[in-house]
Amino acid sequence: MTVFTHDVVIVGAGLAGMRAAIEASRQGADVAIVSKLHPVRSHSVAAQGGINAVINPEDTIKDHEFDTVKGSDYLGDQDRIEVLIAEAPMNIYELEHMGAAFSMVGEGEALAQRHFEGRLGTIDQRPFGGQNFPRTCFIQDRTGQALLHTMYENLLRQGVMVYEEYYTTRLVVKDGVVGGVVALDQRTGELHLFRAKAVLLATGGYGRVFSVTSNAMDVTGDGMAMAFREGVPLEDMEFVQFHPTGLYPTGILVTEGARGEGAYIVNGKGERFMSRYAAGKMELAPRDVVARAIQTEIEEGRGVKGRPYVDLDLRHLGCAKIQERLPQIRELGINFAAVDCLTQPLPIRPTAHYSMGGVPTDVNGASTLKGLFAAGECSCISVHGANRLGGNSLLETVVFGRRAGMAAAAFVKGTALPEVPAGVLETEKKRIGALLDARGPESVPRIREELQTVMFDKVGIYRTEGPMKEALAKARELKKRYKDIHLSGGSLVFNTELIEALELQSLLEVAEVIALCAINRTESRGSHFRRDFPKRDDQNWLKHTLARRKGDDIVLDYKPVAITKYPPQERKY
Numbered sequence: 002m003t004v005f006t007h008d009v010v011i012v013g014a015g016l017a018g019m020r021a022a023i024e025a026s027r028q029g030a031d032v033a034i035v036s037k038l039h040p041v042r043s044h045s046v047a048a049q050g051g052i053n054a055v056i057n058p059e060d061t062i063k064d065h066e067f068d069t070v071k072g073s074d075y076l077g078d079q080d081r082i083e084v085l086i087a088e089a090p091m092n093i094y095e096l097e098h099m100g101a102a103f104s105m106v107g108e109g110e111a112l113a114q115r116h117f118e119g120r121l122g123t124i125d126q127r128p129f130g131g132q133n134f135p136r137t138c139f140i141q142d143r144t145g146q147a148l149l150h151t152m153y154e155n156l157l158r159q160g161v162m163v164y165e166e167y168y169t170t171r172l173v174v175k176d177g178v179v180g181g182v183v184a185l186d187q188r189t190g191e192l193h194l195f196r197a198k199a200v201l202l203a204t205g206g207y208g209r210v211f212s213v214t215s216n217a218m219d220v221t222g223d224g225m226a227m228a229f230r231e232g233v234p235l236e237d238m239e240f241v242q243f244h245p246t247g248l249y250p251t252g253i254l255v256t257e258g259a260r261g262e263g264a265y266i267v268n269g270k271g272e273r274f275m276s277r278y279a280a281g282k283m284e285l286a287p288r289d290v291v292a293r294a295i296q297t298e299i300e301e302g303r304g305v306k307g308r309p310y311v312d313l314d315l316r317h318l319g320c321a322k323i324q325e326r327l328p329q330i331r332e333l334g335i336n337f338a339a340v341d342c343l344t345q346p347l348p349i350r351p352t353a354h355y356s357m358g359g360v361p362t363d364v365n366g367a368s369t370l371k372g373l374f375a376a377g378e379c380s381c382i383s384v385h386g387a388n389r390l391g392g393n394s395l396l397e398t399v400v401f402g403r404r405a406g407m408a409a410a411a412f413v414k415g416t417a418l419p420e421v422p423a424g425v426l427e428t429e430k431k432r433i434g435a436l437l438d439a440r441g442p443e444s445v446p447r448i449r450e451e452l453q454t455v456m457f458d459k460v461g462i463y464r465t466e467g468p469m470k471e472a473l474a475k476a477r478e479l480k481k482r483y484k485d486i487h488l489s490g491g492s493l494v495f496n497t498e499l500i501e502a503l504e505l506q507s508l509l510e511v512a513e514v515i516a517l518c519a520i521n522r523t524e525s526r527g528s529h530f531r532r533d534f535p536k537r538d539d540q541n542w543l544k545h546t547l548a549r550r551k552g553d554d555i556v557l558d559y560k561p562v563a564i565t566k567y568p569p570q571e572r573k574y
């Protein structure tokens with residue numbers, strides 16, 4: 002057992018964590034990252050389609066703001082959205098200067114005939130869902146990979162200390178102040194205390210709560226669960242984004258960029274059915290609208306070949322365009338669905354994709370707990386409200402990662418190292434030791450699978466009170482059964498069974514909050530669609546949900562939505 006001390010400890014090395022670390026370090030703070038994965042394996046690497054910003058002179062900040070507010074179904078806090086959009090262009094150019102090789106206007110043979118209007122050699126942009134202008138910057142369909150590697154190179158250059166493959170098991174809090182974290186070195190199985198004046202959570206989302214998801218295996222809501230256990234509220238957890246185009250059957254993502262480039266969605270009868278759901282925007286309506294349309298077609302028996310999927314047809318885009326702009330999509334189709342999208346449509350259905358909710362923070366990433374900051378998908382600054390626009394999440398990681406890093410560095414100046422509770426490491430060692438010795442009848446994979454299935458089936462795209470209550474009861478029952486799990490013990494070196502057991506604790510914690518908040522919100526808004534309450538109800542529900550743990554109970558509270566320029570209107574596409 003070792004005690005490490007730094008000014009700022011950042012948990013998570015995705016885009017948000019690394020961007021925050023670079024900024025805090027630039028401001029002179031002693032920063033360390035603690036991450037359960039090597040940084041470039043973080044889920045940000047899987048982002049495909051792109052990142053939004055107003056960089057074309059014909060586009061306007063106001064349009065990007067309005068698209069985001071409308072996309073959020075008016076639940077996004079408009080003062081925060083203004084910051085996101087205003088700082089977007091600067092962040093794109095900064096990424097470019099850091100070394101990100103964005104796809105450029107005029108690049109590639111297939112584009113040679115396009116009319117460039119003097120923009121040759123500037124960053125190219127593609128259309129994305131729910132937006133009135135093509136403002137999504139991209140690097141083919143591997144945007145996340147390129148950005149994450151660029152960020153890692155800059156992190157190394159900045160000399161930030163990274164504790165790779167350290168799994169954080171808890172926050173250390175005394176008298177309402179965060180003083181660090183406890184983390185397990187997966188290479189040795191040893192637990193260490195990290196003392197810090199500020200802790201910044203950048204642990205990503207919780208997609209693995211659901212059986213069909215585009216998210217990597219490690220996206221298990223650890224940071225949200227850790228904060229929640231310490232009495233920090235979680236905001237707007239009922240809003241889970243289902244991405245319309247997950248590859249059937251795995252749920253692996255097919256980027257919205259495919260539709261941005263012109264792909265059609267077609268049902269078993271050969272109809273481009275989006276004309277019935279969003280005649281104006283068709284395939285490029287926002288994700289919640291398209292996901293519900295696909296789910297309805299499937300549920301009403303218009304899936305392809307009577308199966309639970311519809312087709313995403315790219316064939317008319319032609320070989321050159323697909324190879325230049327969507328090469329990874331072609332590879333994924335061949336490898337995971339045995340379909341070559343040059344000659345056949347891809348089978349797709351909605352897949353759990355993104356967590357709109359999370360740890361509430363101010364515009365500089367500060368949470369309600371002193372010394373605790375959060376950024377990226379685990380946070381809820383509330384720029385996405387009830388539904389996130391594609392391309393706004395990568396943007397959030399860099400804009401608010403930078404801000405949170407700066408704020409954490411300012412916070413630690415002149416702050417003394419907080420006290421930590423006596424014996425915290427020993428207590429945690431006992432808790433983990435008891436898990437390692439668990440020899441009950443229950444299996445971790447089985448509990449996880451039962452949880453994921455019930456959450457996808459009953460707290461998914463379409464929701465009603467009865468099934469959701471069943472899901473909540475099931476989540477609670479599984480939590481009880483978890484007390485009797487079985488681990489096989491063995492070596493502590495890379496004991497992945499232990500890590501999975503710890504991750505399951507997070508999934509169970511987060512799932513209960515999602516189900517409870519979803520039952521509680523008796524309206525439909527953005528991604529949260531209630532068959533028993535199909536209308537948006539601004540009178541009663543134009544407010545954020547806050548869920549807080551009190552002993553065994555979860556208490557719900559609310560806070561108002563910040564509305565600056567755009568009063569709520571009917572949302573039509």
Ligand SMILES: Cc1cc2nc3c(=O)[nH]c(=O)nc-3n(C[C@H](O)[C@H](O)[C@H](O)COP(=O)(O)OP(=O)(O)OC[C@H]3O[C@@H](n4cnc5c(N)ncnc54)[C@H](O)[C@@H]3O)c2cc1C
Pocket residue numbers: 012013014015016017018035036037038039040043044045046047048049050051052144145167168169170203204205206215216217219220223224254256354355376377378379391392393394395396398
């Ligand atoms: C397939 C896919 C495609 C996407 N495409 C796009 C896109 O084109 N455009 C867009 O805007 N958004 C996209 N998104 C969303 C976007 O990529 C994510 O929201 C964003 O990258 C999240 O970044 P992050 O830094 O918050 O978290 P992540 O990148 O998920 O990183 C989380 C980090 O936390 C660490 N961590 C977690 N728990 C612990 C723990 N207990 N202890 C220690 N470390 C821990 C992990 O090791 C990891 O380093 C996509 C998402 C997916 C899944």
